[in-house]
Amino acid sequence: MSESKNISVNEYPGGILAVDSGLFRPQMACCYVIEHAGEAAIVEAGGHLGAQRLLAVLAQRGIAKEDVRYVMVTHVHLDHAGGAGLLMEALPQAQLLVHPKGAKHMIDPSKLEAGTRAVYGDEKYEQTYGSLIPVPAERVHEVADDERLDWRGRTLRFIDSPGHASHHYCVHDALTNGWFTGDTFGLSYRELDTENGPFIFPTTTPIDFDPDALRHSIGRLLDAEPDWMYLTHYGRIGHPEALAPRLVEGVDAFEAMGLEFEHDDDRVARIRQAMTDWLMAAARAHGVTLPDARLRELLDMDIALNVAGIDVWLNRRARRARQ
Numbered sequence: 526m527s528e529s530k531n532i533s534v535n536e537y538p539g540g541i542l543a544v545d546s547g548l549f550r551p552q553m554a555c556c557y558v559i560e561h562a563g564e565a566a567i568v569e570a571g572g573h574l575g576a577q578r579l580l581a582v583l584a585q586r587g588i589a590k591e592d593v594r595y596v597m598v599t600h601v602h603l604d605h606a607g608g609a610g611l612l613m614e615a616l617p618q619a620q621l622l623v624h625p626k627g628a629k630h631m632i633d634p635s636k637l638e639a640g641t642r643a644v645y646g647d648e649k650y651e652q653t654y655g656s657l658i659p660v661p662a663e664r665v666h667e668v669a670d671d672e673r674l675d676w677r678g679r680t681l682r683f684i685d686s687p688g689h690a691s692h693h694y695c696v697h698d699a700l701t702n703g704w705f706t707g708d709t710f711g712l713s714y715r716e717l718d719t720e721n722g723p724f725i726f727p728t729t730t731p732i733d734f735d736p737d738a739l740r741h742s743i744g745r746l747l748d749a750e751p752d753w754m755y756l757t758h759y760g761r762i763g764h765p766e767a768l769a770p771r772l773v774e775g776v777d778a779f780e781a782m783g784l785e786f787e788h789d790d791d792r793v794a795r796i797r798q799a800m801t802d803w804l805m806a807a808a809r810a811h812g813v814t815l816p817d818a819r820l821r822e823l824l825d826m827d828i829a830l831n832v833a834g835i836d837v838w839l840n841r842r843a844r845r846a847r848q
């Protein structure tokens with residue numbers, strides 16, 4: 526790991542860099558730069574701060590703005606796509622590759638901004654993301670399921686991967702046999718690594734968490750028998766075949782918590798308590814020895830977002846049942 530101008534960058538084989546996007550705390554969210562055949566591509570735009578950091582890292586590495594061919598956003602949640610407009614303004618030759626269900630929100634981000642304000646609240650929204658910049662429609666390419674892109678001999682393959690978000694794709698990099706997983710392969714923070722390896726758990730952020738779809742998408746990622754997963758939260762992890770069952774256990778557990786408290790008057794609080802207990806116990810069983818307070822600090826924001834997403838999912842189930 527190198528610290529240049531206080532931007533932490535992890536360098537992996539295959540010309541892949543993970544750039545800390547500076548969201549909320551160090552090593553919470555990253556964006557990737559892929560250098561290949563004299564060009565570069567970006568996976569995840571971060572928020573505005575992340576996009577600015579990406580541009581700084583490109584400059585530090587002597588990558589010309591004109592040589593960035595692609596900006597890929599795995600989905601249009603703002604920790605992944607909030608900085609896309611800023612990047613596209615700065616990178617004149619780049620094409621924005623986005624899921625068909627997310628494209629309109631990149632071209633006209635007003636609804637996306639309003640939706641995210643609703644999730645985070647205005648104050649936190651302003652601090653974190655700020656106003657979104659629209660991307661001209663002619664620079665937006667909607668990727669189809671199983672679309673393959675030949676980038677100067679390096680094959681990138683896209684799959685539709687709903688479950689965390691309906692507008693989510695994952696990108697397979699043939700050169701390193703790795704997936705850029707966005708949020709489909711969950712969250713794995715490096716502070717929670719132990720001798721048992723990475724700790725991993727699902728993210729069920731509002732508004733379209735779908736446990737069945739998520740399990741299916743995780744299965745499709747494994748079908749490629751990948752060697753690596755490049756997570757947005759956070760960095761590269763190996764042995765996906767060993768981690769996937771633990772991730773799916775988390776999906777199952779969070780789904781069960783939602784169903785257990787579905788009809789409880791106080792269900793948000795009950796689910797939050799159940800999820801906190803489950804994650805703390807799972808982290809301890811994994812061998813995490815951080816003090817409780819530090820562990821809570823690392824998990825609290827995700828717990829709040831996860832519980833909110835499960836609440837929305839339960840409301841959607843109830844609406845469907847009434848139809």
Ligand SMILES: [Zn+2]
Nearest residue numbers: 602604708757
């Ligand atoms: Zn995310």
